[in-house]
Amino acid sequence: MREFLQYLITGVGSGCVFALVGSGLVVVHRVTRVVNFAQGSFAVIAAMTASTLLASGLPHGLAEASAVAVGAGAGLLVGLVAIGRPGTPPGASLIITLGLAVFAYAVEVLIWGDQPRSFAGVPGAVEFGGVRFQAHYLLIIGATAVVFAGTAALFARTDIGRALSACASNPYAARVVGIDIVRMGLLSFGIGGALGGLAGVLVTPIQLVTFDYDVTLIVGGFAAAVFGGLMRPLHTLVGGLLLGVAQSFVAGYGNAAYQMEVALVLLLAVMMRQAARAPAAEQEPA
Amino acid sequence: MARRAPAVAVGVGTLALPPLLSGSHLTVYILLGLAVMVTVGLSLLMGYAGQVSLGQASFYAIGGYTAGLLSVHSLPPVLGLLAAPLVSAAFAVVVGIPLLRLRGHHLAFATLAMQLILLSLVARADWAGGAIGLQGIPRLSVGGYEFADDISYAYLVWAAVVLTLLVARNIVASRPGRGLRALASGETAAAASGVPVGRYRLAVFALSAAFAGLAGGIYAFYLGYLAPGSFPVLLSIEYVVMAVVGGLGTLWGALVGATAIILLVQVLNTLGTQPGMPGYAPSVLSYAVYAVLLVLVVIFLPHGIVPAVRARLTRRASSGAV
Amino acid sequence: MIDVVDLTVRYGVAVALHAVNLTVAEGEMVALIGPNGAGKSTLVNTLSGIQRPAGGTVSISGRLAHVPEGRQVFPDLTVDDNLRLGGWRIRNRDTGPIYEILPGLTPLRRRRAGRLSGGEQQMVAVGRALMARPEVLAVDELSLGLAPLVVADLVRHLRELNADHGLAVLLIEQNARLALDLCSRGYVLEAGRVVAAGTAAELAASPRVADAYLGVAG
Numbered sequence: 001m002r003e004f005l006q007y008l009i010t011g012v013g014s015g016c017v018f019a020l021v022g023s024g025l026v027v028v029h030r031v032t033r034v035v036n037f038a039q040g041s042f043a044v045i046a047a048m049t050a051s052t053l054l055a056s057g058l059p060h061g062l063a064e065a066s067a068v069a070v071g072a073g074a075g076l077l078v079g080l081v082a083i084g085r086p087g088t089p090p091g092a093s094l095i096i097t098l099g100l101a102v103f104a105y106a107v108e109v110l111i112w113g114d115q116p117r118s119f120a121g122v123p124g125a126v127e128f129g130g131v132r133f134q135a136h137y138l139l140i141i142g143a144t145a146v147v148f149a150g151t152a153a154l155f156a157r158t159d160i161g162r163a164l165s166a167c168a169s170n171p172y173a174a175r176v177v178g179i180d181i182v183r184m185g186l187l188s189f190g191i192g193g194a195l196g197g198l199a200g201v202l203v204t205p206i207q208l209v210t211f212d213y214d215v216t217l218i219v220g221g222f223a224a225a226v227f228g229g230l231m232r233p234l235h236t237l238v239g240g241l242l243l244g245v246a247q248s249f250v251a252g253y254g255n256a257a258y259q260m261e262v263a264l265v266l267l268l269a270v271m272m273r274q275a276a277r278a279p280a281a282e283q284e285p286a
Numbered sequence: 287m288a289r290r291a292p293a294v295a296v297g298v299g300t301l302a303l304p305p306l307l308s309g310s311h312l313t314v315y316i317l318l319g320l321a322v323m324v325t326v327g328l329s330l331l332m333g334y335a336g337q338v339s340l341g342q343a344s345f346y347a348i349g350g351y352t353a354g355l356l357s358v359h360s361l362p363p364v365l366g367l368l369a370a371p372l373v374s375a376a377f378a379v380v381v382g383i384p385l386l387r388l389r390g391h392h393l394a395f396a397t398l399a400m401q402l403i404l405l406s407l408v409a410r411a412d413w414a415g416g417a418i419g420l421q422g423i424p425r426l427s428v429g430g431y432e433f434a435d436d437i438s439y440a441y442l443v444w445a446a447v448v449l450t451l452l453v454a455r456n457i458v459a460s461r462p463g464r465g466l467r468a469l470a471s472g473e474t475a476a477a478a479s480g481v482p483v484g485r486y487r488l489a490v491f492a493l494s495a496a497f498a499g500l501a502g503g504i505y506a507f508y509l510g511y512l513a514p515g516s517f518p519v520l521l522s523i524e525y526v527v528m529a530v531v532g533g534l535g536t537l538w539g540a541l542v543g544a545t546a547i548i549l550l551v552q553v554l555n556t557l558g559t560q561p562g563m564p565g566y567a568p569s570v571l572s573y574a575v576y577a578v579l580l581v582l583v584v585i586f587l588p589h590g591i592v593p594a595v596r597a598r599l600t601r602r603a604s605s606g607a608v
Numbered sequence: 609m610i611d612v613v614d615l616t617v618r619y620g621v622a623v624a625l626h627a628v629n630l631t632v633a634e635g636e637m638v639a640l641i642g643p644n645g646a647g648k649s650t651l652v653n654t655l656s657g658i659q660r661p662a663g664g665t666v667s668i669s670g671r672l673a674h675v676p677e678g679r680q681v682f683p684d685l686t687v688d689d690n691l692r693l694g695g696w697r698i699r700n701r702d703t704g705p706i707y708e709i710l711p712g713l714t715p716l717r718r719r720r721a722g723r724l725s726g727g728e729q730q731m732v733a734v735g736r737a738l739m740a741r742p743e744v745l746a747v748d749e750l751s752l753g754l755a756p757l758v759v760a761d762l763v764r765h766l767r768e769l770n771a772d773h774g775l776a777v778l779l780i781e782q783n784a785r786l787a788l789d790l791c792s793r794g795y796v797l798e799a800g801r802v803v804a805a806g807t808a809a810e811l812a813a814s815p816r817v818a819d820a821y822l823g824v825a826g
Contacts, residue, residue, distance in 0.1 A: 035391040085585055094338070094391055095530060095584050102523060103577030106570045113566060159692070159701070162685065166693050169682040175658050176676050177736065178697035215519060219402070222395050261406060264399040268385075271396060275387045 005131045007252040008245060013137040015244020016144035017043075017203045018263075021221025022228075022236040023151060024195035028079075029230045030168040031188035033090040037097040038078045039221060040214030041104035042196030046071035047204040048108060048211075051117040068197040074104075075193015079186045086182065101214060108211040121205025140202045147198060148237050151191075155233075164188060168231075216260065223267035229274070239270075296541075297448065304440035312436040316508060318548045319443035320346075323450045323501040325528040325540040327494030330454060332526075333535020334466040335490045336473075337389070341397030342525045344404045345374040345495040347517040349502025351414060354423045354512050363426045367503045374499025375492040382491045386484070401522060409514040419513030426507035439508045446504060450497050451537055457493065458537075466490065470535060527580045533590025542592050550575055609634050609744045609776045610655065610672070614664035617650050624650040625800045627664065632744060637770055637777045639787035639794035639808065641821055647800040648780045649677050652746045655778075670743030671698070677748040677780075679729040681736070683722025687713060690721045690732050694739030706735045710765060727758030734765065744776040745769070751783045763790055784821035788812050796821075 021039055028036045050067035054060070078100050082093040121136030155161040166174045167184045174181050199217065203209065220243060227239025243266055247259045307315055328342050349370035356366035385396045409417040426433040426442070433439055457463050468476040469486055477483045506512055524547070532543020551572045558567035587594045610632040617625040625647045632638045642648055653659040654666060656674035673694070682690050691703040691713075707714045710731055716724060721732050730750065737745055747766070751759040767790070769775040781787035788794055788808040796804040796817060804816060811817045 035394075081581060081585070088585070091338075091390060092584050092588060094394065095526070096581050098340075098523060098526070099577045099580035099584070102520070102573050103581070106573035106577060109566050109573070110570045114569070159696070162689050162693055163696060165685060165689075166682050169684045170680055172658075173676065173680040173682055174693075176656060176674050176680065177693050177740070179693070215402075219395070219399065226392075226395075257406075257410065261403055264403050268396055268399055271388055271392050272384060275392070 002130050003252065005129050006133065007248045009128075009131065009133050009137055011245035011248030012241055013140045013206065013244065014203070014247065015224075015241035016140050017199045017217070017240075018220035018224045018243050019237045019240025020144060020147065020195050020199035020202070021217050022224030022240050023148065023233050024075075024192035024199075025221055025225040026228065026230055026233050026236050027151070027164075027195065028185075028188050028192040029225070031164050032079075032083055032093070032167075032185040034082060034093040034097065034185075035090075035222075035230070036078065036082070036189070036192060037094060037218065038074075038101040038104060038214075039097075039192060039196050040216075040218035041101050041108075042071040042074050042193045043200030043203065043217050044108060044209060044211060044214050045074050045104065045200070046197030047200035047209040047213075048112045048117055050201045050204065051119045052112070054119045064201040067201050068194050071197020071200065072190045072194035075196065076186060076190040078193070079189025082189070083182065083185045101218075104214070105211055112211070114211055116208035116210045118204055118208050121202075134206065136205050140206075143198065143202060144237075147195065148233065151195075151233055160187070216263075219260070219267065220263045223263050223270065226267060226270050226274070242266075301441075301444060304437050304444075307440075309436065312440055314548065314552050315440050316436065316443050318545060319440075319447045320501040320505055321525070321528060321544040321548055322447050322541055324498040324525050325532070325544045326450050326454050326537060327497035328525050329529040329532065329534050329536065329540040329543075330458070330466075331490050331494040332529055333533075333539075334458075334470045335487045336470060337386075337487070337491075338391075338394040338526065339397045339491075339494070340394050340519070340522050340526065341399075341401035341404075342494070342498055343517045343519070343521040344397075344401040345378060345498035346502040346505070346521070347404065347408070347512075347514075348377050348495075349374045349499030350506040350512050350516075351408065351420065351502075352499070353503035354420045354506040355414060357424050357507075358420065358422055363424055363507060364428045367426060367500075367507070370503025370506075371496035371499040374502070375496040378492040378495030379488060382488045386487050386491060398519060398522070401517075401519060405514045405517065415513070417514060419511055419515075421511055423506050423510045423512070425510070426504075433507065439504070443504060446500055450500070451541075454493075454497075454537055462486065462489070524576060527576045531579050531583045531591060533592035533594070536590070536592050539590050539592040543590070546591070547576070547579065550579075609636070609669060610778065611667045611669075612651075612655075612664070613667075615651070615654065615661055615666060616663035617647070617654055617659060618662045623800060625654075628797070628800070628802055630795055630802065632776050632778050634743070635770065635774045635776055636793065637766075637779065637791040639784075639791035639811075640778060640780045640797060641782070641784040641787050641794060641817075642797035643820075644782065646797045648797055649748055650800075651797070652676075652748050652778070652780055655746055668744070671740055672744050672746060673737035673740040673742035675730075675733045675737045675745065675747040675750070677752070679726065679733045681721035681724075681729050681732050683720065685721060686718055687721055687724070687732055688717045691735050691739050694736030695741075697740055700739055700741060703739065706738055709738065709769070710735050712761075727754050727762070730754060730758075730762060731765075734762065738769075742775065744778065746778045746780070748780045749782065750779060751781065751786055759786065766790065784817065788822075 021043060024039050025036060028034055046067040049070045050063050053063035053066055078097060081100060082096045122139045124135045125132045126135045126138060155165055163179045164184055166179055167181045171181050223243055224236050224240035228235025243263055247262045250262050251259050304312060304315060324342055324346055328339060331337060331339055352373040353366035353370040356369055357363040381400055388396050408414050414420055433442055465481040465486055468479055468481050469483060473483050528543040528547050529540060531547060533539030554571040554575055555568045558571045583590060612628060612630040615625055615628045640648055650659060652674060654661055655672060688703055691706050692701055695701060712731055713735055716728060721729060750762055766777055770777055779787050779791055788811055791808055793807050794811045795802050804811060804814060
């Protein structure tokens with residue numbers, strides 16, 4: 001029982017990270033129909049930025065917040081290249097973001113080298129139900145809860161959120177009422193960058209981050225997002241948590257080396273199930 | 287005949303090249319040929335079946351391991367080389383039946399997942415050398431002739447590239463090839479005109495795997511050593527870059543794309559390893575060149591270099607005639 | 609209100625509109641009729657700024673709102689959110705007056721627009737356009753695909769808006785009888801050119817219009 005709780009908590013923690021990356025994919029995809037392959041890079045860039053800022057003496061909180069802002073800026077830049085030119089089809093934008101993810105490698109290695117980075121998170125340990133775990137997990141879970149609630153409120157209750165939803169719902173009608181859909185798309189990339197950046201600064205204290213850690217994050221994040229059809233943030237949260245917990249149980253009761261496979265097999269299974277239910281013609285073209 | 291002239295010139299030129307090349311340049315020549323083979327298949331897959339594969343290096347790996355494993359278990363190497371494309375294609379059929387029901391970015395991620403799963407399985411398979419790799423693969427020999435030096439591999443690769451291009455060209459020009467072109471212009475339309483869309487997509491997927499498998503087989507004999515780390519996801523992305531930059535669905539595009547990128551990366555690599563350059567320079571430069579070329583081409587030449595140049599030549603020819 | 613002079617619009621090499629001239633005066637209801645593909649929607653899209661003209665000028669004094677063809681609501685959003693987005697340009701969030709003008713929408717305000725009937729969606733699209741507090745309304749294919757009773761209700765609302773609020777209307781219709789009934793003046797657009805213009809009565813009386821659009825033989 002005690003082991004179970006331990007694995008559950010660590011699983012929820014890493015699940016939150018996947019959910020954050022996945023929700024970034026969802027926000028961008030909802031508004032622009034682009035699957036942003038560079039979503040994992042925002043997390044890596046923010047993680048590296050935070051480690052540098054902390055090392056240079058910036059206090060905790062400020063360093064992480066600045067890193068998230070850098071993530072948002074990176075998101076905006078990716079958006080500018082991917083959708084800034086009118087008429088770029090979503091399929092081409094996927095390839096462009098793939099290229100930008102590789103470009104991020106060049107930037108990351110140039111600035112931070114190819115060695116893994118980490119920094120301390122919330123210090124100390126917490127005891128709960130007879131289980132001790134790093135207090136940092138509470139921050140991950142709390143921050144994720146706040147961010148998901150905030151994103152839901154943004155989309156449901158603000159004019160900007162309605163305009164973002166409108167671009168997703170009917171781009172032509174959005175233009176008719178005077179919404180600048182390119183600007184909204186860029187905003188969604190910025191939000192996606194911030195969500196990815198947050199995932200990065202939250203995960204670094206519990207996981208060494210190297211420049212190519214984006215592959216793990218994008219696969220996990222995409223698996224979470226696919227759970228909600230790349231459209232629904234709450235399903236993405238559920239998908240991310242399921243994935244994190246499943247990985248943690250496989251690692252705990254089985255073999256830690258199989259964590260990545262859990263994500264991959266879950267991803268394939270969810271996609272197959274969706275493909276079996278929806279006819280091919282209804283899926284997104286390439 | 288005039289239309290064939292560039293092909294003949296390139297063929298003869300590349301055939302004359304190997305004896306003139308030094309050791310490291312010969313290695314580039316060989317690796318370039320192998321990349322062309324993989325890119326030709328991927329270009330057909332992306333250009334005709336309209337699908338992105340981010341797992342093309344898995345077929346390259348399967349071909350390599352097939353050839354390597356068979357020949358370290360003292361089967362004749364030539365058998366291993368022949369089996370490489372067949373096993374890769376068979377694997378593509380088996381995984382393609384479920385995977386190809388997906389489209390677009392779903393298929394892209396599914397093929398990426400396929401490669402990541404394959405790599406970690408291989409890394410844990412002791413019978414395949416595990417993470418350390420498969421050592422002691424003998425040199426290729428056919429009959430009594432052993433491919434011992436680099437020049438012989440250069441000619442082997444040349445012949446394999448020609449074979450790949452001829453097969454690809456004949457398939458594109460055949461009746462099924464016309465069906466494929468219909469597929470490229472839209473699945474619904476192709477299905478409506480009686481093209482068995484599902485089977486064709488699977489066939490192109492298997493063909494692209496066979497090309498990559500053959501290339502992988504040669505790679506295994508040339509290097510004599512294979513490891514999961516030789517086939518990273520980045521390699522699959524590099525093939526996508528080569529195919530997209532050259533121009534999807536064109537054989538010349540695959541040739542030009544792979545050549546341009548391999549040579550450019552080689553030049554930058556030489557530059558990056560100059561004394562005084564930091565240790566990370568080569569990798570930074572190669573990442574940057576893949577990324578920048580891919581992004582620039584997708585944005586400014588969405589059909590790739592070769593179709594863009596062709597269009598310009600045609601325009602010049604027709605305006606000259608007026 | 610609307611002053612279109614020598615407007616030319618191209619899609620690539622295809623010319624959608626050739627030197628079109630059209631005016632709508634303050635408080636006027638003007639019909640634009642013509643067959644499918646004549647360029648009617650291109651004209652409205654140009655008026656609302658979605659399409660760029662290749663030549664000529666479009667000047668609009670006051671605010672124009674656009675009810676696009678095919679209703680084009682935001683299907684995943686509620687009726688109220690649909691209306692609010694109509695006020696996006698002028699930051700108008702007050703949907704209350706719309707429910708007074710179109711009381712039929714009141715019971716639907718929390719429903720998702722995609723779940724509504726065609727007539728209800730058209731009402732949402734009109735209400736959304738009114739949120740922009742327009743002085744002129746361009747309505748693209750008001751009646752298309754709707755039952756006659758539903759159309760009659762929508763027409764009644766347009767008449768009221770015109771009479772009570774002085775709203776000018778440019779009505780783009782394939783149903784020429786409806787358009788000429790409702791409007792005082794009209795234009796006939798064919799293959800991107802204005803081929804006839806005049807008062808509704810003149811147009812209805814002209815053999816060309818009667819023959820092609822009103823189904824009256826010679």
